[in-house]
Amino acid sequence: MDVLWESRQMLLAAFGQTISLLIVAGLGALALGTLLGAFRVSAVPALRAVGTAYVTVFRNTPLLVVFLLIYFGLPELGIRPPQFWLASLALFLYTSAFVCEAVRSGVNAVDSGQAEAARSVGMGFGQSLRLIVLPQAFRAVIPPLASVFIALAKNTSLVAGFGIADATYRMRGLINNNPGDVYAIFVGVALGYVLIVAVISLAARGLERQLEVAR
Amino acid sequence: MSLNRTKALAVVAASTLVLAACGDAGGGGSSEGGADVTVEEDAKFPEGSTMAELADAGKVTIGVKFDQPGIGFKSAAADVPTGFDIEMGKIVAGALGIKEDSITWEETISDNREPFLQEGKVDLVIASYSMTPDRQKVVGQAGPYYVTGQQLLVSKGGDIQGPEDVKGKEVCSVSGSTSIETIEKEYGATARGFGTYSECVQQVLNGSFDAMTTDGAILLGYAAENPDELEVVGEAFSEERYGIGYQDPKDTEMCEFLVETIEKSYEDGTWKQGFDATLGQAGVDAPKPPKPDACK
Amino acid sequence: MSSVLFDVPGPEGLRRQRRASVITIVVLVLLAALTLYKLQTEGQLDGELWEPFVTPIYIQALLEAALTTLQVAVVAIALSVLFGALFASGRLSDHAWLRWPATVVVEFFRAVPVLMMILAISLIYSEVIGKFWSLVIGLTLYNGSVLAEVFRAGINAVPRGQLEASYALGLRKGQVMQLILLPQAVKIMLPAIISQSVVTLKDTSLGYVIPYEELTNVGRAISIEFTNILPVAIVLAAMFIAVNYSLSRFATWLEQRMGRATGSQAELNVGA
Numbered sequence: 010m011d012v013l014w015e016s017r018q019m020l021l022a023a024f025g026q027t028i029s030l031l032i033v034a035g036l037g038a039l040a041l042g043t044l045l046g047a048f049r050v051s052a053v054p055a056l057r058a059v060g061t062a063y064v065t066v067f068r069n070t071p072l073l074v075v076f077l078l079i080y081f082g083l084p085e086l087g088i089r090p091p092q093f094w095l096a097s098l099a100l101f102l103y104t105s106a107f108v109c110e111a112v113r114s115g116v117n118a119v120d121s122g123q124a125e126a127a128r129s130v131g132m133g134f135g136q137s138l139r140l141i142v143l144p145q146a147f148r149a150v151i152p153p154l155a156s157v158f159i160a161l162a163k164n165t166s167l168v169a170g171f172g173i174a175d176a177t178y179r180m181r182g183l184i185n186n187n188p189g190d191v192y193a194i195f196v197g198v199a200l201g202y203v204l205i206v207a208v209i210s211l212a213a214r215g216l217e218r219q220l221e222v223a224r
Numbered sequence: 225m226s227l228n229r230t231k232a233l234a235v236v237a238a239s240t241l242v243l244a245a246c247g248d249a250g251g252g253g254s255s256e257g258g259a260d261v262t263v264e265e266d267a268k269f270p271e272g273s274t275m276a277e278l279a280d281a282g283k284v285t286i287g288v289k290f291d292q293p294g295i296g297f298k299s300a301a302a303d304v305p306t307g308f309d310i311e312m313g314k315i316v317a318g319a320l321g322i323k324e325d326s327i328t329w330e331e332t333i334s335d336n337r338e339p340f341l342q343e344g345k346v347d348l349v350i351a352s353y354s355m356t357p358d359r360q361k362v363v364g365q366a367g368p369y370y371v372t373g374q375q376l377l378v379s380k381g382g383d384i385q386g387p388e389d390v391k392g393k394e395v396c397s398v399s400g401s402t403s404i405e406t407i408e409k410e411y412g413a414t415a416r417g418f419g420t421y422s423e424c425v426q427q428v429l430n431g432s433f434d435a436m437t438t439d440g441a442i443l444l445g446y447a448a449e450n451p452d453e454l455e456v457v458g459e460a461f462s463e464e465r466y467g468i469g470y471q472d473p474k475d476t477e478m479c480e481f482l483v484e485t486i487e488k489s490y491e492d493g494t495w496k497q498g499f500d501a502t503l504g505q506a507g508v509d510a511p512k513p514p515k516p517d518a519c520k
Numbered sequence: 521m522s523s524v525l526f527d528v529p530g531p532e533g534l535r536r537q538r539r540a541s542v543i544t545i546v547v548l549v550l551l552a553a554l555t556l557y558k559l560q561t562e563g564q565l566d567g568e569l570w571e572p573f574v575t576p577i578y579i580q581a582l583l584e585a586a587l588t589t590l591q592v593a594v595v596a597i598a599l600s601v602l603f604g605a606l607f608a609s610g611r612l613s614d615h616a617w618l619r620w621p622a623t624v625v626v627e628f629f630r631a632v633p634v635l636m637m638i639l640a641i642s643l644i645y646s647e648v649i650g651k652f653w654s655l656v657i658g659l660t661l662y663n664g665s666v667l668a669e670v671f672r673a674g675i676n677a678v679p680r681g682q683l684e685a686s687y688a689l690g691l692r693k694g695q696v697m698q699l700i701l702l703p704q705a706v707k708i709m710l711p712a713i714i715s716q717s718v719v720t721l722k723d724t725s726l727g728y729v730i731p732y733e734e735l736t737n738v739g740r741a742i743s744i745e746f747t748n749i750l751p752v753a754i755v756l757a758a759m760f761i762a763v764n765y766s767l768s769r770f771a772t773w774l775e776q777r778m779g780r781a782t783g784s785q786a787e788l789n790v791g792a
Contacts, residue, residue, distance in 0.1 A: 052529065055541035059548070069764035070757045071722035073736055077753035080423075084430035085562040085750060086555060092394065092416055163633040170399065172416025177635065181335055181399055189362050191339060195640050199632045206631035290731075291744055300585075300741040301577035331731050339643045419728070422744040429747075430562070449747070 012190045013197040016183060023179040024201050029093075030165045030175070031205070034100035035158055041101070042108025043143075049113055052134060060109065067106035072164055075103050076171055096168045100161065107157045115150030116142055148220040155213030159206050166202075176201055259311045259489075259498035267321035273477045274470070278347060279320045286313045287332030287346035287469075291420050294445040294503045295352050298331070305329050308441075309350040309466075311498030312369055312489075316348065316468065319485040334401060338362050341471045349469030352439065354402050355517075364475055366482035367467030369495070371514045373460020374403050375440040377447060379428060384435050386458035387411045396424035396436040403438045406462045421446065429453060439464050441503055448506040465514070479519035486516050559750075569748035573755055578742060585738035586759060592652065592734060593721040596659035600720065601713065603660055604667025605706075609697050611672055622668075629665040635726050637661060642730045655727045655734075663720045670712045674705030707778060714771035718764045735759065 013020070048060030067075065079099040083089070090098070119142050127137035169178035180198040184191055269276040278284050288309050289296030298305035310329070317327050332340050332351050340346045341363045355365045376395075378384045384393075390413040397403045399417035407413045416433070418424055424436040425446045436443075440460055447454045468486075470478050489495040490513045499510040529537060559565050572578040610622030629637070638658035645654060678701055686696045706713070725736040736756060743752040 052533075053537050053540040053544070055544035059544060065765060066757070066761060069718065069722075069761040069768075071725040071736065071760055073725045073728075074753055074756045074760060077749060078757060080432075081426055081430070081749040081753060084427070084432050085564050086558045089432055159630070163631075163635075166633040166635050169417075170419045172396070172418055177633070178399065178417065180636075182404075184335060186358060191643060195636065199636055199640075202633055202636070203628065203631040290741065293744065297744070298741065299745050300572075300581040300738045301575075333729075333731055335729075336643070343643075420740060420744055422747055423749065426747060426749050 012183060012187050012194060016179070019179055020176065020198070020201070023174055023176045024205075026168075026173060026175040027162070027165045028205065030097055030100060030168065030173070031158070031162050033097045034104055034165075035161055037097070037101040038104035038108045038157075038161070041105040043112050045105060045109035046112035046116065047138060049109065050116065050138075064106045064109055067103050068110070070103075072099070072103050072167055073170075075099050076167060080171060092172050096171060096173050100164060100168075103164070104157060104161050107160070108154065111150055111153035111157055112146070114153055115146035118149040119145045148217065151213055151217050151220075155209060158209050158213075162205050162209060163202065258501045259315055259494040261314045261318040261324070261494060263318045263323050264321045267319065269481070270477060273481075274347075274472075274475055275320060275478060275481050278322070282322060283326040283328065284317055284320065284322050284348065285328040285330055285346045286317070287330045287337065287340050287349040287351055288313065289333070289351045290331040291333075291422075292352060292442055294506065295442060296350075298329075305331075306502065308370070308498055308502040309352065311502060312468070312486075312495075313348070313350050315489045315494050315498065316350075316482065316485055319481075319488070334399070337469060341469055344471065347470070351469075352442075352464075353467055353469050354464045355467040356402070359469075360473055362473065364470040364473040364479060365467040366470065366479045366519065367486060367516050368465035368514050369468065369486045369489075369516070370441070370466040371511075372439045372441040372464050372466070374406055374437055374462040374464065375443055375460055376435045376437050376457050377425065377428060377443045377454055378435045378457055379431075380453055380455045382434060384457065387461045390435055390437075393434055396427055396433040397438055398424065401438060402462070402464065407437050410461070425450075425454070444506045444508055445503070476519050483516045483519060564750050569746060569751045572742050572746055572748070573751070581738055581742075582735070582755075582759075585733060585735045586763075589721070589724045589734040590763075592655055592659070592724050592727070592732075593717070596656045596663065596720050596724075597717045599656065599660040600664040600667050600716070603664025604671050605702055607664065607668035608671035608675060608705075609702070611668065612675060612697075614693065626665045626668045629661045630669070632662075634658060634662045634723050635729060638726055639729045651727075651730050651732045654730060655724065655732050658726075659720055659723055662723070663716055666716055666719075667713065670709050670716065671702070671705055674709035674712075675701050677708050678704045710775060710778070711771055714767060714774075718767055721764060721767070722760065 045060045045063055048056045049064070051057060051060075076096075076099045079102070080095055083095070083098075123141055123145060124137055127141040132140065165175060166177040168175050169181065176198050180194055183194050187194065267275075267279050269279055288305055288307070290298040290305055292307065294307055296305055296307040296309040304310075313327060313329075314324055317324070330340070330346050332346060332349055334351075337349050337351060337353060338359065341349055349363075353359075353365065355368060359365060376384060376387060376390070384390060387407070388411065390407065390411055393413050395407050395413045395415050397407065397415050397417055398421055399419065401417075404415040404417055408415050415437075418427075421436075421438060421442055424433065424438075427433045428436050429450065440456060443456045447456050468482050470482070472478070486495075489498075495513055496510045504510060556565070563569075573582075607622050607626050610618050611626065613619050613622070638655055641658050642651065642654035649657070675697075682700055682704065683696065686700045691699070724734050727734045728737050728740070731737055739752045739756045743749040
């Protein structure tokens with residue numbers, strides 16, 4: 010147990026990395042995911058195809074393989090960002106596919122009467138989406154989005170195999186140097202993740218309650 | 225609709241078979257040569273000692289690396305691993321009266337070495353296992369049977385010519401190895417730990433990293449594969465003493481047995497044979513074998 | 521719903537759409553060509569890097585590993601469904617002594633990264649149960665917990681009338697759950713279950729920490745021998761996409777056969 014206390018600064022920094030990755034990749038995924046969602050419901054067949062192809066590739070490939078593709082594919086194309094951004098990129102591209110699906114399910118949950126009304130009032134595709142559908146979809150979208158973010162928080166643990174000193178990476182280092190304290194170290198780091206996930210869940214539930222509409 | 229799909233499947237299957245006849249990559253990892261191990265016919269050990277147990281059982285499980293060419297590597301196409309550690313394993317097993325085919329090779333990645341010994345999942349660990357006082361608090365280590373040092377692998381003709389040049393730079397290494405701490409603490413570089421050595425080599429080749437660091441023995445193999453693009457630079461700046469791991473740190477009998485076996489392999493030439501067949505293939509001569517530590 | 525967002529396009533609309541499509545396609549083709557060109561110059565398209573994939577022994581190794589991966593996945597999925605059904609009932613139980621432990625278990629296993637769980641189980645128990653089961657149990661605990669939540673949502677989604685009718689007939693709570701609610705919940709939640717199965721299949725890659733010889737691990741061994749990480753990654757991606765995509769198509773087919781279009785509700789658990 011003392012091991013954890015002694016390394017607390019290092020572990021806090023490591024969880025800091027986890028949270029930074031979560032925020033950077035998460036925000037990016039929200040943006041790209043929503044855009045892809047819009048692609049998938051758009052009128053232009055080519056855009057629909059792009060959206061579907063993207064989601065098919067990234068939803069069906071293991072994150073580990075995505076990491077390999079990014080880390081060893083991009084440099085071949087001359088793109089060599091700093092390590093943190095490579096990791097964020099892999100997480101961001103992967104999670105966007107799931108955000109897209111969550112957004113799409115949220116959009117489908119909105120009563121089609123709303124969209125029909127918007128159209129009959131004369132709004133275009135972009136306007137109906139932006140002003141009527143998406144704001145209402147927002148509330149329906151929170152539970153699946155929370156799921157996606159929780160998954161992202163845990164997926165960050167993969168960066169341990171790709172050079173980023175996050176919580177899982179430090180955990181392995183601690184276990185190596187203190188082979189007698191394996192169990193204590195595990196539980197300590199696991200609790201850290203549980204805490205992050207709990208915060209996300211609570212935030213989501215709070216947001217949902219705030220947006221509660223009397224139906 | 226289904227007829228078209230069946231036809232498509234048939235085409236794919238046929239083309240795969242045709243293509244399959246075309247490739248002949250790799251060599252399957254068969255070891256040419258290797259140590260000429262004599263299996264002890266009448267190995268006698270003290271009653272109740274670990275060695276007696278293993279000899280009676282007639283089989284032994286040895287933990288090795290599967291991802292370090294030259295030291296412990298198992299090709300996807302092979303059934304058993306090959307490498308210098310494997311040769312040492314065969315020598316030790318021979319001294320126990322156990323034949324090569326009765327050895328079970330278990331993959332022990334760096335993090336698993338102590339846990340596997342403690343759990344009894346493996347009887348011995350011969351996996352580029354550096355001897356350190358911390359590790360010897362929990363498991364036993366006998367040796368060293370090979371001494372190497374940390375070095376750097378860089379792109380040929382680059383700025384980095386030694387460990388002093390990496391200050392403030394990012395260096396690639398493998399998670400769980402002692403190399404990471406050394407390069408950070410003593411030379412002020414930022415170490416990035418990846419899963420396998422080949423991932424680091426690839427990233428030095430494609431420019432993501434200026435250098436990678438680990439035991440010189442491993443680096444030489446990779447440099448040998450890409451002599452125009454890679455080179456090993458600098459003197460060894462740490463000492464990695466590879467030892468054989470066993471379960472109980474207080475098992476002096478086991479320690480003495482292992483030390484005896486190691487010294488015997490120096491004398492009868494099996495150590496050199498093992499080296500030449502594995503690490504020696506990179507073009508290095510077998511170094512002078514190190515003197516094993518006395519057992520406590 | 522998405523089809524309501526725009527009218528059937530008239531001639532001007534069609535022209536605009538076609539222009540947008542053409543521009544998109546041109547951009548994509550340019551990107552693809554550029555990528556292939558750069559890969560070629562970096563030597564990533566060289567024959568020797570791709571040769572292992574047409575060599576029989578390596579193809580065999582890959583296919584055997586794929587089979588192992590499927591075995592792990594199938595067993596893990598089956599067990600997860602059982603685990604999920606069990607703990608969903610637990611969470612919905614009227615008895616607090618059943619409800620609280622079930623909730624704690626599910627929330628805990630949902631929160632801990634699967635990677636850590638697999639590692640922990642294998643380190644502590646693999647002597648007794650072996651690597652296959654360490655991986656399977658780690659996967660089951662996580663995916664089972666996610667499925668528990670899915671089933672809970674599904675059970676709550678079964679029309680209230682069903683519940684009321686079963687009580688009116690005099691069925692006990694346990695029987696109601698077993699005979700009426702769970703079967704219907706499973707039907708409603710089938711897409712989510714399949715989607716979670718895809719996740720399970722992908723998570724088998726995490727077996728590399730044990731280490732377990734599944735597909736990604738064998739891919740790594742090949743990449744060490746031939747220093748061809750990018751080609752290996754591409755081939756692995758293709759294999760996984762092929763299997764997972766077929767799985768999802770199977771789900772859609774299954775849904776259609778069962779007659780129920782339950783699109784939106786079932787998309788509750790899209791987490792990765």
